[in-house]
Amino acid sequence: MQYRDSIxxxxxxxxxxRHFRSLVERHDGDAYDKSFKSWDHLVALIxxxxxxxxxxxxxxxxxxANPHHHYHLGVEKISRSTLSDANARRPVGVFSALFDxxxxxxxxxxxxEGAEMVRLIDASPIPLGKVCGWADWNGRIRGLKMHVAYDPENDRPCSVEVTRATINDVEIGRRVTLEAGATYVFDKGYCHYGWWSQIDATNAIFVTRAKSNMRLRATKRRxxxxxxxxxxxxxxxxEVRLVSKGDSKxxxxxxxxxxxREKGGLITLVTNDRERSAVEIATLYKIRWQIELLFRWVKQHLVIRKFLGNNENAIQLQILAAMIAxxxxxxxxxxxxxxxxSLRLAELVGQSLFTRKTIHRIDRAPPVNPRKPKPKTPTTQLDFCYV
Structure with missing residues (x-):
């Protein structure tokens, strides 16, 4: 019988x-848990x-409960205490590098070729309970933040970073690798004039929402x-320029x-794009809500609301494992x-992880009437009956 991999x-x-082993060696991922390798840990969290x-x-x-699948996964039986120790001590850099x-x-x-590069940048809060006494309070939540740069055209998170809730969004946004010709869309929480200048110097475009205290003076009506x-x-x-009495330049x-907007709200957008029409720029900012849909999907259909450990390292590893999944x-x-x-696929995968079936047939039921074996004797031969 032909062997078939599980889902x-x-x-x-x-x-x-082989590449994963190089990442482990680079970050010294197996320094504290030599018997429970980084690969075992990754497979368990996924x-x-x-x-x-x-x-x-x-x-x-x-x-x-599925030991007959462990050999092909390249792992062995896992222990709860060993997994807990690995969650607390294994460096986050291994999982972060694999995500990249x-x-x-x-x-x-x-x-x-020729496709428009749009990158949405935003952060989503990860609330933690009072059991996590180390978690900081930022005035709204006590916990962490997940910072993501997202490609909406291809449904691809380009980068992810997990920080304390008190870290300003723009501090992480400035670490995003800038690409020439790309358009970066973000909300008013990412207001940093030095970063905007860097985006412009990279021959990239930014579209954002102006803060209420941003003083702008019109120089030309379009x-x-x-x-x-x-x-x-x-x-x-x-076309406008910044007007400020302070040192903001x-x-x-x-x-x-x-x-x-249709419901009556008035918003002010700021951009360095002089080529697109006003409707196209407003549409780009409207697309920003697709990253909110990404956050909602991940929180509803993956496990980042309940955590496998109370320490910061374990929670960061679990969030990164969710994005890898x-x-x-x-x-x-x-x-x-x-x-x-994608929702249907995630549900079917969760129900049939150890089923030996090809992924392209995951939503199809097995044949009801399998092919019957051929009879050993001709059907035309008479049967003997003893009385």
């Missing part, structure tokens, strides 16, 4: 084991995400070619666009030409 093994195949395990006991029980590698792989799969968009209307379009030509699902959907929605 879980097929999902993990895009991870190059299993927890896809199998929706919300406790260490549930993770270990479910995983160890997989994200780049997704980018190469879907790269299209007549919009089109004033009505999907759910909004252009009120004003002008911005030597970048700016453009201010006022937009009236998200990328593996996206890669599998493309490699196997899966046409079902």
């Amino acid at each position: 879980f093994v097929s999902l993990l195949k895009p991870i190059d084991r 299993y927890a995400q896809l199998g929706h395990a919300t406790s260490l006991r549930g993770l270990v029980t479910g995983f160890n 590698t997989l994200s780049q792989a997704v980018g190469r799969q879907v790269r299209q 007549k919009p070619r089109k004033i009505v968009g999907a759910g909004f209307r252009i009120v004003d379009d002008a 911005l030597a970048v030509p700016l453009r201010r666009i006022r937009v009236r 998200y990328l593996l699902l996206r890669i599998a959907a493309r490699l196997h030409s899966v046409k079902i929605p």
Whole structure:
């Protein structure tokens, strides 16, 4: 009988084991847990995400209940205490570097010549309970933040970083690698004139929302070619410059666009883009909500609301494992030409992790009537009956 990989093994195949070992050596990932390797740890945490395990006991029980699959996964039976120790001590850099590698792989799969590069930048809070006494309070939540740069065209998180809740969003946003020709869209929490100048110097575009205390003076009015968009209307379009009595300086030509939304709200957008129409720029800012949909999907369908440990290192590892699992699902959907929605795929994967089936047939039931074996004797031969 021909051997067939399980769904879980097929999902993990895009991870190059040799490259992963080099990442472990670079970050000294096996320094404290030599018997429980980084690969074992990674497989266990991805299993927890896809199998929706919300406790260490549930993770270990479910995983160890399938020992006949461990050989092909390259792991052995896991222990709850060993897994807990690894969560507390293994460096986050191993998982972070693997995420970057997989994200780049997704980018190469879907790269299209001449396609517009749009990057959405935002952060999502990760609330933690009072049990995590080390967590900082930022005035709204006590916990962590997940900072993400996202490619909406290809549904690809480009970068992810987890920090304390008190870290300013723009401090992490400034670490994003800038690409020439890309358009960066972010909200008013990322107001930093020095960073905006860097984006402009890279021959990239930024689109953001102006703060209420930002003083701008119009130098030239522009007549919009089109004033009505999907759910909004252009009120004003002008070239402006920053007016400030303090030391705030911005030597970048700016453009201010006022937009009236369908429900009556008025927002002011600021950009260094002089080529696109006002409607196109307003549409770009509207697309920013796709990153909010990403945060919602990850929080609802992966495990980052209940954590497998109370220390900061364990929680960061779990969040990174969730984003790695998200990328593996996206890669599998493309490699196997899966046409079902991502939510449906995630549900089916969770229900059939150890099923020996190809991913492209994950939503299909096995044949009801398998082919019957051929009879050993001809059907035309008479049967003898003893009485």
